[in-house]
Amino acid sequence: MTIREMQEEILRLKTEKDVCILAHTYQSHEVTEIADFVGDSFQLSLKAKSAPQGTVLMCGVRFMAETVKLLAPEKTVYLSSEHAGCPMAEQLTPGQVRDEKKKYPGCMTVAYINTTAELKAEADVCVTSSSAAEIVKKLPAADILFIPDVNLGAYVQAKCPEKRLHFMNGCCPVHASVTAADADAAKAEHPGALFLAHPECRAEVLSRADYVGSTAGITDYVKNSACREFIIGTETSVAVHLGFEYPDRRFYPLSAKLVCRDMKATSLPDVYRILKEGGRPLELDAALLSGARGCLDRMLALG
Numbered sequence: 349m350t351i352r353e354m355q356e357e358i359l360r361l362k363t364e365k366d367v368c369i370l371a372h373t374y375q376s377h378e379v380t381e382i383a384d385f386v387g388d389s390f391q392l393s394l395k396a397k398s399a400p401q402g403t404v405l406m407c408g409v410r411f412m413a414e415t416v417k418l419l420a421p422e423k424t425v426y427l428s429s430e431h432a433g434c435p436m437a438e439q440l441t442p443g444q445v446r447d448e449k450k451k452y453p454g455c456m457t458v459a460y461i462n463t464t465a466e467l468k469a470e471a472d473v474c475v476t477s478s479s480a481a482e483i484v485k486k487l488p489a490a491d492i493l494f495i496p497d498v499n500l501g502a503y504v505q506a507k508c509p510e511k512r513l514h515f516m517n518g519c520c521p522v523h524a525s526v527t528a529a530d531a532d533a534a535k536a537e538h539p540g541a542l543f544l545a546h547p548e549c550r551a552e553v554l555s556r557a558d559y560v561g562s563t564a565g566i567t568d569y570v571k572n573s574a575c576r577e578f579i580i581g582t583e584t585s586v587a588v589h590l591g592f593e594y595p596d597r598r599f600y601p602l603s604a605k606l607v608c609r610d611m612k613a614t615s616l617p618d619v620y621r622i623l624k625e626g627g628r629p630l631e632l633d634a635a636l637l638s639g640a641r642g643c644l645d646r647m648l649a650l651g
């Protein structure tokens with residue numbers, strides 16, 4: 349089968365079996381082409397709720413499939429690859445978070461959406477990279493335990509000086525791998541390009557950016573900019589997708605290090621096999637479901 353033949357078969361099967369395919373922006377282009385919707389974690393979580401289909405196939409990583417199940421427990425949810433975890437989402441244990449909370453009496457716990465359902469169950473509210481500062485500002489507590497990403501946390505702290513944010517050593521190993529030297533080298537190589545960066549990057553990288561935002565924010569920035577060249581400071585797939593969307597503009601990945609192996613664990617044949625043969629639906633036990641759901645509902649109410 350060629351790529352195109354497999355894509356056509358996938359489109360036929362998903363219609364026949366009433367499946368909604370959601371794909372994160374970090375998926376390969378051949379996968380995003382067959383998706384009903386492509387977006388970042390927040391956009392996908394909203395789509396998960398409103399999709400009319402009874403079955404959702406998440407092309408992304410495990411915490412994203414869990415988020416779909418939490419928001420739409422009545423749906424059958426499949427993850428595109430059993431091997432697609434997220435190192436950041438799994439860096440902390442619920443016990444570690446409970447111990448840390450005791451150090452800051454009266455604090456509220458804010459969990460980045462890139463966390464396991466078990467960690468979400470420990471949190472008061474969930475946030476995305478685009479909603480984090482807005483939501484933290486609205487919380488009644490002055491002390492905030494922000495898990496797990498210290499880099500996103502530092503970015504939020506700078507926007508919310510009235511709050512005291514406390515951290516626990518988590519980060520995205522992909523975004524945290526790029527340094528100020530990488531940013532300086534990319535800017536020197538492409539002096540006419542604007543530099544757009546994701547807040548999971550280190551502060552030393554963000555301080556060199558012309559714009560900092562989520563993947564959806566970066567995409568919107570490009571759409572509204574008159575500039576023709578951009579250095580893209582997030583997973584390299586975003587630069588590829590933007591190249592297809594705006595073929596008359598140039599997009600340079602900030603660094604070849606910005607490749608997420610977990611996001612790349614999904615192949616087009618994985619999607620095809622699940623649609624053709626079925627897969628193992630994601631299950632969350634009822635107690636975990638109700639424990640973790642609350643912080644997502646608060647995010648949707650506050651964000």
Ligand code: SF4
Binds near residue numbers: 437
């Ligand atoms: S890019 Fe980072 S946060 Fe996103 S899935 Fe990969 S490891 Fe997790």
